[in-house]
Amino acid sequence: MKHSGLRKPLVLSALCAAMFFPALSAWAVTDQEILDDVNSTNQIVTNGMGLQGQRYSTLDILNTDNIKDLRPVWAMSFGGEKQRGQQAQPLIKDGVMYVTASYSRVFAVDARTGKELWQYDARLPDDIRPCCDVINRGVALYGDLVIFGTLDAKLVALNKDTGKVVWRKSVADHKAGYSITAAPLVVNGKLITGVSGGEFGVVGKIEAYDPKNGELLWTRPTVEGHMGYVYKDGKAVESGISGGEAGKTWPGDLWKTGGAAPWLGGLYDPETNLLLFGTGNPAPWNSHLRPGDNLYSSSRLALNPDDGTIKWHFQTTPHDGWDFDGVNELVSFNYQEGGKTIKAAATADRNGFFYVLDRTNGKFIRGFPFVDKITWAKGLDKNGRPIYDETNRPGSPGSETKGSSVFAAPAFLGAKNWMPMAYSQDTGLFYVPSNEWGMDIWNEEIAYKKGAAYLGAGFTIRPLNEDYIGVLRAIDPKTGKEVWRQKNFAPLWGGVMTTKGNLVFTGTPEGFLKAFNAKTGEQVWEFQTGSGVLGSPVTWEMDGEQYVSVLSGWGGAVPLWGGEVAKRVKDFNQGGMLWTFKLPKDLVAKR
Numbered sequence: 001m002k003h004s005g006l007r008k009p010l011v012l013s014a015l016c017a018a019m020f021f022p023a024l025s026a027w028a029v030t031d032q033e034i035l036d037d038v039n040s041t042n043q044i045v046t047n048g049m050g051l052q053g054q055r056y057s058t059l060d061i062l063n064t065d066n067i068k069d070l071r072p073v074w075a076m077s078f079g080g081e082k083q084r085g086q087q088a089q090p091l092i093k094d095g096v097m098y099v100t101a102s103y104s105r106v107f108a109v110d111a112r113t114g115k116e117l118w119q120y121d122a123r124l125p126d127d128i129r130p131c132c133d134v135i136n137r138g139v140a141l142y143g144d145l146v147i148f149g150t151l152d153a154k155l156v157a158l159n160k161d162t163g164k165v166v167w168r169k170s171v172a173d174h175k176a177g178y179s180i181t182a183a184p185l186v187v188n189g190k191l192i193t194g195v196s197g198g199e200f201g202v203v204g205k206i207e208a209y210d211p212k213n214g215e216l217l218w219t220r221p222t223v224e225g226h227m228g229y230v231y232k233d234g235k236a237v238e239s240g241i242s243g244g245e246a247g248k249t250w251p252g253d254l255w256k257t258g259g260a261a262p263w264l265g266g267l268y269d270p271e272t273n274l275l276l277f278g279t280g281n282p283a284p285w286n287s288h289l290r291p292g293d294n295l296y297s298s299s300r301l302a303l304n305p306d307d308g309t310i311k312w313h314f315q316t317t318p319h320d321g322w323d324f325d326g327v328n329e330l331v332s333f334n335y336q337e338g339g340k341t342i343k344a345a346a347t348a349d350r351n352g353f354f355y356v357l358d359r360t361n362g363k364f365i366r367g368f369p370f371v372d373k374i375t376w377a378k379g380l381d382k383n384g385r386p387i388y389d390e391t392n393r394p395g396s397p398g399s400e401t402k403g404s405s406v407f408a409a410p411a412f413l414g415a416k417n418w419m420p421m422a423y424s425q426d427t428g429l430f431y432v433p434s435n436e437w438g439m440d441i442w443n444e445e446i447a448y449k450k451g452a453a454y455l456g457a458g459f460t461i462r463p464l465n466e467d468y469i470g471v472l473r474a475i476d477p478k479t480g481k482e483v484w485r486q487k488n489f490a491p492l493w494g495g496v497m498t499t500k501g502n503l504v505f506t507g508t509p510e511g512f513l514k515a516f517n518a519k520t521g522e523q524v525w526e527f528q529t530g531s532g533v534l535g536s537p538v539t540w541e542m543d544g545e546q547y548v549s550v551l552s553g554w555g556g557a558v559p560l561w562g563g564e565v566a567k568r569v570k571d572f573n574q575g576g577m578l579w580t581f582k583l584p585k586d587l588v589a590k591r
């Protein structure tokens, strides 16, 4: 009777509650369903279409032969004056879709008709501090609850039928620059979240809560020197779990405001029982103020989901001086080599390198560039550590107000940013949404002030090519070979999905949802959604038919931070629509 505490009993009697339980528990999302999401095709109860984050579906009702007939069945507007930056992935359970929109809103929608069932608008204070638009990346489902994080750094759990608040919990102080934009995840009965705020000198942290009532279970700060704690009944029962030695990779006091925010949330690998999270830039951006590697900034971390202990770490950009946040998703996958199964994980970093790690221990297997131009490093050494070109690190301001400027590539918005890649179990390829751009970057003096931007740097992002910035790439993780590429004029900022139907889906800021042949890269379908597509597409089976859904709504970091690139895309219209597609029934019957 694990979830009986989650609902309001109709009658205040244990007996009656027990009698009602079987009917109600039919919906209740269980730990097992979450673990099975990678294989189930009739529902999507995790971000990443499986905790491993492969974004691969075994459905092939829709395939390269019939996709030309894929068409919309319904579309729904998020309404209001708040039309911008829609970056969520929908979840689907029992014919209902749960999705977030900009400004910390949640919608429940009939997945067959597009009819809105309920809407929840978080009442946000005026002084929220989102660095990169008022976006949100989705909900978690557990028991009878729909749970998400808000721009004022709270977790909110809603009743799945009514959208009414069941519990609400503050994760961190939004006045200090904290916010939450990532979808939380549920692992072994624990609700896990990260925080945003690296541009404000917060201390990054990953935390676990009891999904039934929002009680804190453990906290793991992600800046070396800060201690982790495990809680029971609101009290720390295991205190001072070390996260490394204070002062070791952070000489001086800057670790106290060291950033490393795990703002994109995380994934989970059931085979190794590890949470896999990434961490953002060390704060401030001006690297001359904080000598050392600055652990665990710009890193991937593997955590024990029971207590938040760090089992291993891999730092992609030690002593980051370019805002190369290491948050990008670390996707678990297995491959065969020399007669052995390699338990690997792959990530396409902001810094331009694609990494394949041994996910049992975090050891570097191989790495290679996945964009055409990298200026800040000459390559990776045998352990995967970058070989710096020190002439491409922006200079110290010294006694001046501004240090020497360099032109560095990739730009800080990344060879790849937050938008998730996909891995096909059929082709063995990763489909990576990447961007070709660089930046002028220089350092400035800065002092920490609570709640104020804490960069100590200035910058202008510039395109590298006249005719395109975005490049969707098919990459072989065993060889580093690029199998195909598809260019796009605007920077790609939406998630990718791949299917057994030999299809790869992704959206463009120009408003198209597109599909490609997974083997050849040939474009096989597109649909104009009316605004830029920044969401992550999903597919599922309902009533024997295969559906595809995606959010449309331009916004996000590019128009706010993009410099010369922002000028290129200034005429793109904002939006807020949820689109759903399928094949006409008679055409499917004929196949």
Ligand code: CA
Pocket: 198, 199, 280, 281, 323, 325
């Ligand atoms: Ca950052």
